[in-house]
Amino acid sequence: MGTVKQYSPSNKKWLVLYDSPTIVKHKIDPVSWFNFSQKECNHKILDAKKGPKQDPSDEDLAPYRYGCHHGEDENVTKCCSACSRELSGALTELKCSRCSHVFHSACCDPPLSVKAVENILNDHENPWTCSKCIPCDGCLNYDIVSGTRKYPAPPPLFNGGSRSSIYLCTQCIPLYECDRYCVDCGHIWDDFKFQKVQGVLRWQNKLKEDAEKEKEKKDTRKRKRVSEDTDDDADVEMSEVDDKQSISKDGVGSSSIANDNTSDDSDDDEELADRTAIEPSWYHPDSTVWGYNEGAMLVCDSCNLWVHAGCAGLTKDEYDLSNKGQHPIYSKEFLCRKCCIGRCQVIISALDKEDALGLFAIPVTEQIAPTYHDVIKNPMDLQTMMMRARKGEYHNYVWVRENFELMVMNALIFNRPTSTFWKEAKRYLGACTSKIFSDQGIGKAAPPGKYADGLLEASERAKRWRQAEKERVQKDETAEKKDLVAGAEGVAVKLAPLKKPDDPDSCIPFADVRLKPVDAYFCSWMESCLSCGSSGAVDTMLFCVDCGEAYHSFCANVPIFSMSASAVANWRCPNCKVCEITGEVPIDETMLLYCEMCDRAVCLTELDPPLSKVPEGLFICGLCVDCTGDNCPNGIAKVKEKNVKHFSTDPEKCFGCGGCKSVMDKKARENKCIVCSKFWRKEDKDLVFCKVRNEDLICHLLCLSIVYKLSLYQKQSIPSLLTSASFPSKT
Numbered sequence: 128m129g130t131v132k133q134y135s136p137s138n139k140k141w142l143v144l145y146d147s148p149t150i151v152k153h154k155i156d157p158v159s160w161f162n163f164s165q166k167e168c169n170h171k172i173l174d175a176k177k178g179p180k181q182d183p184s185d186e187d188l189a190p191y192r193y194g195c196h197h198g199e200d201e202n203v204t205k206c207c208s209a210c211s212r213e214l215s216g217a218l219t220e221l222k223c224s225r226c227s228h229v230f231h232s233a234c235c236d237p238p239l240s241v242k243a244v245e246n247i248l249n250d251h252e253n254p255w256t257c258s259k260c261i262p263c264d265g266c267l268n269y270d271i272v273s274g275t276r277k278y279p280a281p282p283p284l285f286n287g288g289s290r291s292s293i294y295l296c297t298q299c300i301p302l303y304e305c306d307r308y309c310v311d312c313g314h315i316w317d318d319f320k321f322q323k324v325q326g327v328l329r330w331q332n333k334l335k336e337d338a339e340k341e342k343e344k345k346d347t348r349k350r351k352r353v354s355e356d357t358d359d360d361a362d363v364e365m366s367e368v369d370d371k372q373s374i375s376k377d378g379v380g381s382s383s384i385a386n387d388n389t390s391d392d393s394d395d396d397e398e399l400a401d402r403t404a405i406e407p408s409w410y411h412p413d414s415t416v417w418g419y420n421e422g423a424m425l426v427c428d429s430c431n432l433w434v435h436a437g438c439a440g441l442t443k444d445e446y447d448l449s450n451k452g453q454h455p456i457y458s459k460e461f462l463c464r465k466c467c468i469g470r471c472q473v474i475i476s477a478l479d480k481e482d483a484l485g486l487f488a489i490p491v492t493e494q495i496a497p498t499y500h501d502v503i504k505n506p507m508d509l510q511t512m513m514m515r516a517r518k519g520e521y522h523n524y525v526w527v528r529e530n531f532e533l534m535v536m537n538a539l540i541f542n543r544p545t546s547t548f549w550k551e552a553k554r555y556l557g558a559c560t561s562k563i564f565s566d567q568g569i570g571k572a573a574p575p576g577k578y579a580d581g582l583l584e585a586s587e588r589a590k591r592w593r594q595a596e597k598e599r600v601q602k603d604e605t606a607e608k609k610d611l612v613a614g615a616e617g618v619a620v621k622l623a624p625l626k627k628p629d630d631p632d633s634c635i636p637f638a639d640v641r642l643k644p645v646d647a648y649f650c651s652w653m654e655s656c657l658s659c660g661s662s663g664a665v666d667t668m669l670f671c672v673d674c675g676e677a678y679h680s681f682c683a684n685v686p687i688f689s690m691s692a693s694a695v696a697n698w699r700c701p702n703c704k705v706c707e708i709t710g711e712v713p714i715d716e717t718m719l720l721y722c723e724m725c726d727r728a729v730c731l732t733e734l735d736p737p738l739s740k741v742p743e744g745l746f747i748c749g750l751c752v753d754c755t756g757d758n759c760p761n762g763i764a765k766v767k768e769k770n771v772k773h774f775s776t777d778p779e780k781c782f783g784c785g786g787c788k789s790v791m792d793k794k795a796r797e798n799k800c801i802v803c804s805k806f807w808r809k810e811d812k813d814l815v816f817c818k819v820r821n822e823d824l825i826c827h828l829l830c831l832s833i834v835y836k837l838s839l840y841q842k843q844s845i846p847s848l849l850t851s852a853s854f855p856s857k858t
Contacts, residue, residue, distance in 0.1 A: 224254035265299030749773030802830035
């Protein structure tokens with residue numbers, strides 16, 4: 128024996144709360160989901176036809192409508208909202224993050240295991256929500272009876288996208304199984320319900336029209352009765368009648384004219400309107416917003432599913448033309464958003480196959496054509512078109528043809544009519560138009576776009592250019608040549624031999640690359656590495672600020688990935704290296720040190736402190752040192768102007784923090800601040816010299832101010848504070 132608390136329409140099971148004797152006798156759980164169609168069940172279902180029919184009471188229907196605690200807010204967290212049993216255990220209950228109702232894990236639909244409950248409780252970023260608080264994706268409403276359930280997202284559904292499942296209520300699941308949903312927005316449609324509601328609306332409108340006609344008849348009879356009862360003072364009476372008639376036209380009743388029957392009729396109309404009023408919504412059958420209900424839908428020619436005209440982006444005029452078969456695009460073929468994305472990708476792939484030279488495959492960069500973006504302000508290519516198609520930016524493949532025509536028009540404008548690229552673009556335009564965008568092609572519903580006139584203009588311009596070139600050549604052939612006029616008066620001039628340049632030979636070996644004339648013509652404007660002769664790996668290429676030669680960073684052994692933008696812009700090749708301090712090349716070039724991070728060259732004798740030989744380990748110039756020491760004024764983004772004379776053997780330690788300790792002499796190691804114990808140079812401007820106890824004490828000005836404040840706080844003199852063991856620098 129037990130009590131039914133919930134029913135799961137999807138699983139066709141009942142949530143049964145068993146009585147205590149049943150629990151003890153059969154050793155079963157107090158509450159569980161039960162299927163009455165199992166073979167081992169011995170049950171009896173009462174038939175309403177044979178036995179007395181008894182309607183369920185409001186108390187019986189309350190769990191189905193509102194849950195077990197629909198009216199007692201203080202008891203919401205005391206009992207399970209599904210079975211009304213008291214809560215027990217720490218991991219067997221779940222609390223909804225929206226309605227604050229608590230459920231047993233076994234009472235959830237479907238039931239949750241202990242491991243699943245632990246995962247839900249440990250996931251603090253995504254709080255758990257019961258099925259009754261999740262809106263349905265099909266009708267956008269909440270199912271407070273059975274809740275929503277996960278349903279596999281149909282493949283044609285555009286909103287499904289990356290989601291593998293959607294949430295549907297009990298009423299929307301059968302409609303989704305019958306494909307009665309808009310594949311663009313996912314909202315369900317019910318033509319039977321729409322026709323029924325429209326019939327009710329037509330009936331209401333007819334009642335209103337009949338009431339207005341009856342009211343006009345009564346007003347006409349009243350005006351006739353008033354005109355018959357005229358007295359001697361006709362002008363006064365007529366003025367009063369005119370006033371009363373004007374008031375009645377504005378819809379305001381008059382006590383002297385409107386009788387009891389008229390007031391009763393108006394009250395009946397208002398009462399009828401209140402009783403039959405329906406709340407408006409875009410997707411509801413009675414919606415006044417056009418294009419989002421069953422009254423304006425189109426069928427996709429690819430998946431044969433219906434789509435709202437508003438979801439497809441059609442206006443009312445376009446929809447009417449489509450129904451009449453007069454629309455230039457949708458009358459030939461209409462596609463939903465999902466099918467349109469697939470068709471756009473197919474069309475772009477077909478366009479890519481027709482591109483024999485790869486002329487339109489990728490975007491044109493400055494390295495490929497340096498002046499391209501100066502001439503073409505709206506570039507386009509197949510790679511960009513494919514990215515837009517995958518993102519769903521094309522609502523119709525007519526836009527694909529527009530971008531295709533723009534892409535070809537750019538090629539015809541930028542290239543000369545005699546070039547190979549211009550001829551290939553012209554051939555590409557004719558092949559794609561005849562194969563892809565013809566009446567039998569995959570883009571049959573795409574008419575010529577707004578760039579079609581631009582293509583014709585580019586072709587006409589090319590014809591005029593060829594004609595002008597023919598006239599120029601013909602004029603040159605008929606002109607009198609200068610050499611023929613000079614005749615024997617011409618004198619031969621012998622040139623001196625070429626002089627060998629004074630510049631020294633390159634210190635970097637370079638390779639001679641031999642190319643065919645055709646390849647040399649197309650590669651003459653491309654930058655090539657002086658060392659290897661290759662024009663690839665452009666992103667790793669450096670240009671000398673003095674001679675302008677190009678080098679790969681790996682060919683010149685330059686750490687390009689650790690160089691700043693300023694270091695890249697002012698980089699000098701090994702043939703042009705100079706000391707960055709003096710701006711000259713030393714007699715002995717072995718005295719130049721190269722920074723390990725920016726490749727700048729500095730002379731040994733110009734450093735501070737100066738060096739007599741090359742130091743062991745790393746050499747980091749002062750422009751690349753970013754100290755990470757505690758309270759160091761030379762830290763990252765703290766130094767306004769860095770000095771190239773300074774250096775370090777550690778990129779994270781400055782001179783004061785011991786970055787140059789390994790190359791300093793013994794005397795320089797003794798130059799330490801008595802407070803912070805950091806090294807100092809003689810050129811530092813923030814030092815303080817004083818005489819205390821006949822000893823030279825040197826410290827930074829900032830350190831002295833800190834010690835002064837500390838002495839005031841501890842009420843000690845500065846010398847005693849420095850010599851005390853409790854001073855912070857000592858510990």
